[in-house]
Amino acid sequence: MTTRRKFIAGAGVGALAAPLATPVLAQSTITWRMQTYAGPALAEHVVKPAIDMFNQIAGDRMQIELFFADQLVPTGELFQAMQRGTIDAVQSDDDSMASPTEVTVFGGYFPFASRYSLDVPVLFNQYGLNEIWDEEYSKVGVKHISAGAWDPCHFATKDPINSLEDLKGKRIFTFPTAGRFLTQFGVVPVTLPWEDIEVAVQTGELDGIAWSGITEDYTVGWADVTNYFLTNNISGAWAGSFFANMDRWNELPDDLKTLFRVCCDQSHYYRQWWYWGGEASLRVNGPKMELTTIPDAEWAQVEEAAVKFWDEIAAESETKAKVVDIIKTYNATMQKAGRPYRYG
Incomplete structure (x- = not known):
C-alpha cells in the first residue's frame, strides 16, 4: 500500500485523473484530492465527467485530482482521511465510508426506503433530509455538499x-x-x-x-x-453524496463553491438517466x-x-x-x- 500511495502521489496521478483540458497551473491554483468509492470503469460514469467539467471551467483557479476506489485509502477509511484533511473531498455513501454520524445507517441501501431513483432527491430536497445531514456532518468537521441517487x-x-x-x-x-x-x-x-x-x-x-x-x-x-x-x-436506489473537509470547503470563494455544487448536480442528473435506461435495456437485451x-x-x-x-x-x-x-x-x-x- 505504501508503494502504491507513493506512486499515485507522484507521476501516476496525471494518467489516472487527467481533465479534459489541463490548464497551465498558476502558483495560486487551489488543488484538491478527491477519492470516489467507484473503481475506474464505474467512475467513468458516476463521477469523472463532473470533475472533468469542474476542472475545465475552473481552469487555473482550481483543479481536483480524482482517485478511484481504495487508491489513496481503503473505502472504509475515507471518512477519517477526509476529516483529517488527508483527502479534501469524497464521493461515497455514508455506510461504506463508516462515518461516525447518526445518519450513517441510511446511506447506501437502507432497505425499501425508496422504490425509484427520484425518491432520493425528493427526500433530501423536499422532506428535510438535507438539513439533517448538514447538521450531522457539521458536528464532525465535514461538509455534506449534495446527495443523489444511484442504481437499485x-x-x-x-x-x-x-x-x-x-x-x-x-x-x-x-x-x-x-x-x-x-x-x-x-x-x-x-x-x-x-x-x-x-x-x-x-x-x-x-x-x-x-x-x-x-x-x-x-x-x-x-x-x-x-x-x-x-x-x-x-x-x-443507492443514496450517496459528495463531501468535503470543512476547512477546505470554507476556504473556497463562493463562486467555486457554486461551481462545485453545479457539477455535483450534473453528476446526479447524468446518473438518473444512465441507470434508469441501463437497468431496463440490460434486463431486456443483456x-x-x-x-x-x-x-x-x-x-x-x-x-x-x-x-x-x-x-x-x-x-x-x-x-x-x-x-x-x-x-x-x-x-x-x-x-x-x-x-x-x-x-x-
Missing part, C-alpha cells in the same frame, strides 16, 4: 435464486446495513475490497453480490462471473445473465421485515427516529398518490 440493489449470483430459501447460506458482498438486514434471511454478508470482488466470485469465496443493479454488473465486469440476476430488489424472480407473495415477507427493521433503527436514537419518520411519511404519501408514484 439486486442480487447477482452464480446459482439461481427463485425463493427466499435459496438465499440461505449465500455468501454475499453487500453494504453494512443491507447485510445486517439480510442476515435474517440466511444471507452471510462478506466485506472485501471492491477490486477483489470479481476474483472472489470466481474462486468461490463469494456466491454473489448485492451491491448494485444490472448496469453496474455489466460495467464493472461482475456480469462476466455471475450467471443470474434477481429482479426483486431490496431498495430502489446477453450475460439469466433473470430470476421470487414471487410477489413470498417477497412480501422481505418488505414487511423492512418496516420492522426501520423501527429497530428508529429506537436507537432521536435523530434516527426522525429520519425513519420522514421515510414513513414520504412512502405513505407516494402510496396514497397512486400511479405513477406507486403501483399496488
Whole structure:
C-alpha cells in the first residue's frame, strides 16, 4: 500500500485523473484530492465527467485530482482521511465510508426506503433530509455538499435464486446495513475490497453480490462471473453524496463553491438517466445473465421485515427516529398518490 500511495502521489496521478483540458497551473491554483468509492470503469460514469467539467471551467483557479476506489485509502477509511484533511473531498455513501454520524445507517441501501431513483432527491430536497445531514456532518468537521441517487440493489449470483430459501447460506458482498438486514434471511454478508470482488466470485469465496443493479454488473465486469440476476430488489436506489473537509470547503470563494455544487448536480442528473435506461435495456437485451424472480407473495415477507427493521433503527436514537419518520411519511404519501408514484 505504501508503494502504491507513493506512486499515485507522484507521476501516476496525471494518467489516472487527467481533465479534459489541463490548464497551465498558476502558483495560486487551489488543488484538491478527491477519492470516489467507484473503481475506474464505474467512475467513468458516476463521477469523472463532473470533475472533468469542474476542472475545465475552473481552469487555473482550481483543479481536483480524482482517485478511484481504495487508491489513496481503503473505502472504509475515507471518512477519517477526509476529516483529517488527508483527502479534501469524497464521493461515497455514508455506510461504506463508516462515518461516525447518526445518519450513517441510511446511506447506501437502507432497505425499501425508496422504490425509484427520484425518491432520493425528493427526500433530501423536499422532506428535510438535507438539513439533517448538514447538521450531522457539521458536528464532525465535514461538509455534506449534495446527495443523489444511484442504481437499485439486486442480487447477482452464480446459482439461481427463485425463493427466499435459496438465499440461505449465500455468501454475499453487500453494504453494512443491507447485510445486517439480510442476515435474517440466511444471507452471510462478506466485506472485501471492491477490486477483489470479481476474483472472489470466481474462486468461490463469494456466491454473489448485492451491491448494485444490472448496469453496474455489466460495467464493472461482475456480469462476466455471475450467471443470474434477481429482479426483486431490496431498495430502489443507492443514496450517496459528495463531501468535503470543512476547512477546505470554507476556504473556497463562493463562486467555486457554486461551481462545485453545479457539477455535483450534473453528476446526479447524468446518473438518473444512465441507470434508469441501463437497468431496463440490460434486463431486456443483456446477453450475460439469466433473470430470476421470487414471487410477489413470498417477497412480501422481505418488505414487511423492512418496516420492522426501520423501527429497530428508529429506537436507537432521536435523530434516527426522525429520519425513519420522514421515510414513513414520504412512502405513505407516494402510496396514497397512486400511479405513477406507486403501483399496488
